[in-house]
Every structure is written in structure tokens, then in C-alpha cells.
Amino acid sequence: MSSLQREKRLLDITGAGSPDSLRRIREEEQNRLGAILSSSPVIELVDDLNELHDSLIGRALQLAEIEMARLGQGAPPVPYAYLLFGSGGRREQTFSSDQDSGLIYDDPQDEAEALTLENYFRTLAQLTVDCLIEIGYPPCEGNVIASNPEWCLSISSWERKLDAWFEEPSWENVRYLLIVADGRLIGGDRELSERWYGRFHRDFLGTPVIARRMMENTLRHKVLVGVFGQLLTERYGELAGSLDIKYGAYIPMVNVFRLLAVHAGIQETSTVGRIRSLETAGILSPDEAKESMDAFGLLLKLRLMAVTKSEDGQWVGTGVLKASDLNREWKLPLKKALKLGRKLQRQVERELRYRFGGR
Known part of the structure; x- marks a missing residue:
């Protein structure tokens, strides 16, 4: 602009x-x-x-x-x-x-x-x-x-x-x-x-105990990728065959970087800003930061695509996309982004459980 x-x-x-x-x-x-x-x-x-x-x-x-x-x-x-x-x-x-x-x-x-x-x-x-x-x-x-x-x-x-x-x-x-x-x-x-x-x-x-409680809360949203790298779509109802971009992709990534930033004392609130600050603080390497930024950028675009217009012309967010609407050029980067999200979730969980205890 x-x-x-x-x-x-x-x-x-x-x-x-x-x-x-x-x-x-x-x-x-x-x-x-x-x-x-x-x-x-x-x-x-x-x-x-x-x-x-x-x-x-x-x-x-x-x-x-x-x-x-x-x-x-x-x-x-x-x-x-x-x-x-x-x-x-x-x-x-x-x-x-x-x-x-x-x-x-x-x-x-x-x-x-x-x-x-x-x-x-x-x-x-x-x-x-x-x-x-x-x-x-x-x-x-x-x-x-x-x-x-x-x-x-x-x-x-x-x-x-x-x-x-x-x-x-x-x-x-x-x-x-x-x-x-x-x-x-x-x-x-x-x-x-x-x-x-x-x-x-x-x-x-x-309040150290909050670290564990936040981890348990923020990691409850799992990314929509299976153990074999397949995209996990909704199985039943009117959304069958759809991908939950908001809660199965975007929110898990937001949660991970929020948790990392808060624990590092970073006061930036945007996810993009948190990734950049985590790199500056040495918590993410330059390669990890670039991979994270590319993945999150893709999720932002898909989230913007997961909207429809109502009869009165207003935008209505659905948070979901039909898997059939995504061609191979979209699906491959999405799988890569989701695998990164799952990897980051596991890393954060291991680190915080080691530092603060828990199951």
C-alpha cells in the first residue's frame, strides 16, 4: 500500500x-x-x-x-x-x-x-x-x-x-x-x-507453577498432521473432509511462540514479532526463525482464505478449508509447516517439563 x-x-x-x-x-x-x-x-x-x-x-x-x-x-x-x-x-x-x-x-x-x-x-x-x-x-x-x-x-x-x-x-x-x-x-x-x-x-x-499450567493449557490444540505426515481432516458432519486451519494449524503455532516469548521475558505480542525477538535472544537460530516465519506466513494466508461472504456482503470467518480446494502446491508447504508445529510443541513440552516438572 x-x-x-x-x-x-x-x-x-x-x-x-x-x-x-x-x-x-x-x-x-x-x-x-x-x-x-x-x-x-x-x-x-x-x-x-x-x-x-x-x-x-x-x-x-x-x-x-x-x-x-x-x-x-x-x-x-x-x-x-x-x-x-x-x-x-x-x-x-x-x-x-x-x-x-x-x-x-x-x-x-x-x-x-x-x-x-x-x-x-x-x-x-x-x-x-x-x-x-x-x-x-x-x-x-x-x-x-x-x-x-x-x-x-x-x-x-x-x-x-x-x-x-x-x-x-x-x-x-x-x-x-x-x-x-x-x-x-x-x-x-x-x-x-x-x-x-x-x-x-x-x-x-x-510464580514458577504457572509455567507448567500454561504449557498444559496451550499445548492442548494438536496440529492436524498424522504420524505418517498425512493431513488430518474432519471425519464427520457437514465439515467432513475439511481442514481446521484455525485450531489445527494457526492456534497451535500461536501458542508455542507465545509460551516461548513469555518465558523469555519478551513483551512483544504479535507472533511475527515474537519469532524475531526469539531469534535476537538466541532462543531460535537464524535457520529456525526463517523456517518458523515461512510456516507462520503460510498459516496466516490460509486463515485469511478461510472466510466466506454472507448475503449482506459481510466477511464471515469459518476457520476451515476443504482439503479438496488445496492443490499440491499448497498441501506440501502446509504439511511442512504442520510438521514444524508438531516438532516445536514437543520441544517446548520436553523443556518445560524438565524445568518445572509435571506428567
């Missing part, structure tokens, strides 16, 4: 005064990117697509602030940070990603202010979420979203919540910690987000 095109798109988004306007920009830009998917370097295209998403989400947050002022609530009374999790936090959103978000605001001075801040930021979060729904971002099915009071808290409340998750490493709490590991700032105060993310990393390094 040329710098002139990028500037024009940013100006269009910045000048948009309604969710409908932002929705039209999103549809036009995604149609453009979809048309060049097969001919474009996938990492560059994903970067372009996620730059679009970031701009749209940032403008939705601004529109919510404007609406708060119109309602007589004024400007934000204290600094706050709006966070993205999931594929948004990793800068890996597709044409059809949903909302995974949270909000942090500065601590109140007393109980009276605590109620004022709580009411203000819960309303702001709800307005932002509603605006994004109108733009075409459905809410997270797991309710990890800023409009959920559990994910819209003061910084001290957030720190206590993180501490509690680390102190009681249940399956659900570890799942939340893995979600937090992908979090990044999309709008608001950087110092708050850095304080929050710094607390996560300090607690992680001080």
Missing part, C-alpha cells in the same frame, strides 16, 4: 463521524485487500489489514468519547487505557475478527470518586463496544470485552485480579492469563498499560 493511499485512508477514518461511515470504509478496504490476497506478500497484507482495524477501533473510541461529552458526562476524568486481546492484541485480525478488549483507568482518590469513575468508564466502554458492533465487529463470545465490568477496572483492581489469577492457577484463570499475555494498548494512556503489563510479567516470573 502506497503512502498516499495510507494517508487518504487515515484521513477518511479520522473524518468519519458515524459508525455507518466507518463500516463503509472497512468494507471498501477489506474488499480491496481481499482482491489482492493471492498476489501479495502475506505479512505485508496482514500488517496493512491490522493497521486498518487499529485505525477503525481508535476512531470508534474517539466517537464514544464525543458521545459521552454530548450526554453531559464531559471528557474522561482520569487517564485510561483501552486494550485489545486475542488476534487484535497480536495484530493478526482477519477480515472477520470479533472484539476482545479491556479497559484500565487510573485509581480514584476516595469512595465517592470510585463510583463516579466506575459509572463513567463502564458507559464509555459500552458506547465503544456498541459502535464497533455497528462497524461490523461482533462481541467476544467468551465475554472478554470492555463492556463486561470484570474487564473494565481501575489499575489497582486490575493488579489485584492479576495477582489472584496467579495465586490460583485453575484452568480458567490460566486461560485468562494467556489472554492477557496477548494484550496491547490501542487507545489512551501508555503508562497505565505499561504498568499493567509490567505487573503481569513480574507475577509470571515470580
Whole structure:
């Protein structure tokens, strides 16, 4: 994408005064990117697509602030940070990603202010979420979203919540910690987000048992390649003969590099950034990093291909592709990527069990 095109798109988004306007920009830009998917370097295209998403989400947050002022609530009374999790936090959103978000605001001075801040930021979060729904971002099915009071808290409340998750490493709490590991700032105060993310990393390094729990959680998704190198397709139902690209290929790779990065103290949240940082840290050799980057790039492209358009023209992510739709030129690299994913899973499992114990 040329710098002139990028500037024009940013100006269009910045000048948009309604969710409908932002929705039209999103549809036009995604149609453009979809048309060049097969001919474009996938990492560059994903970067372009996620730059679009970031701009749209940032403008939705601004529109919510404007609406708060119109309602007589004024400007934000204290600094706050709006966070993205999931594929948004990793800068890996597709044409059809949903909302995974949270909000942090500065601590109140007393109980009276605590109620004022709580009411203000819960309303702001709800307005932002509603605006994004109108733009075409459905809410997270797991309710990890800023409009959920559990994910819209003061910084001290957030720190206590993180501490509690680390102190009681249940399956659900570890799942939340893995979600937090992908979090990044999309709008608001950087110092708050850095304080929050710094607390996560300090607690992680001080709680060795979490390493084993994270490993058990993240390695539960197995890659869709058999012992003889064959692709494992869905066997039953309407998806019979399909490949689960999202959960059988993409997610296992995301999980491995997240786990390696967090254990190395790397605070990068994108998978591509984590691979590069792991190479810089000497954890991956240059050859391993290149192989990993090539494999992950392929999975990103296949994930973008695993979408359909609904009757109203909206992109809908399925996460699956028919094996019959992939010719030999696709299948051979996919098998290679999946074998690498399986190899990395085994390496991580052996290393962490040696270091931290477990079955």
C-alpha cells in the first residue's frame, strides 16, 4: 500500500463521524485487500489489514468519547487505557475478527470518586463496544470485552485480579492469563498499560507453577498432521473432509511462540514479532526463525482464505478449508509447516517439563 493511499485512508477514518461511515470504509478496504490476497506478500497484507482495524477501533473510541461529552458526562476524568486481546492484541485480525478488549483507568482518590469513575468508564466502554458492533465487529463470545465490568477496572483492581489469577492457577484463570499475555494498548494512556503489563510479567516470573499450567493449557490444540505426515481432516458432519486451519494449524503455532516469548521475558505480542525477538535472544537460530516465519506466513494466508461472504456482503470467518480446494502446491508447504508445529510443541513440552516438572 502506497503512502498516499495510507494517508487518504487515515484521513477518511479520522473524518468519519458515524459508525455507518466507518463500516463503509472497512468494507471498501477489506474488499480491496481481499482482491489482492493471492498476489501479495502475506505479512505485508496482514500488517496493512491490522493497521486498518487499529485505525477503525481508535476512531470508534474517539466517537464514544464525543458521545459521552454530548450526554453531559464531559471528557474522561482520569487517564485510561483501552486494550485489545486475542488476534487484535497480536495484530493478526482477519477480515472477520470479533472484539476482545479491556479497559484500565487510573485509581480514584476516595469512595465517592470510585463510583463516579466506575459509572463513567463502564458507559464509555459500552458506547465503544456498541459502535464497533455497528462497524461490523461482533462481541467476544467468551465475554472478554470492555463492556463486561470484570474487564473494565481501575489499575489497582486490575493488579489485584492479576495477582489472584496467579495465586490460583485453575484452568480458567490460566486461560485468562494467556489472554492477557496477548494484550496491547490501542487507545489512551501508555503508562497505565505499561504498568499493567509490567505487573503481569513480574507475577509470571515470580510464580514458577504457572509455567507448567500454561504449557498444559496451550499445548492442548494438536496440529492436524498424522504420524505418517498425512493431513488430518474432519471425519464427520457437514465439515467432513475439511481442514481446521484455525485450531489445527494457526492456534497451535500461536501458542508455542507465545509460551516461548513469555518465558523469555519478551513483551512483544504479535507472533511475527515474537519469532524475531526469539531469534535476537538466541532462543531460535537464524535457520529456525526463517523456517518458523515461512510456516507462520503460510498459516496466516490460509486463515485469511478461510472466510466466506454472507448475503449482506459481510466477511464471515469459518476457520476451515476443504482439503479438496488445496492443490499440491499448497498441501506440501502446509504439511511442512504442520510438521514444524508438531516438532516445536514437543520441544517446548520436553523443556518445560524438565524445568518445572509435571506428567
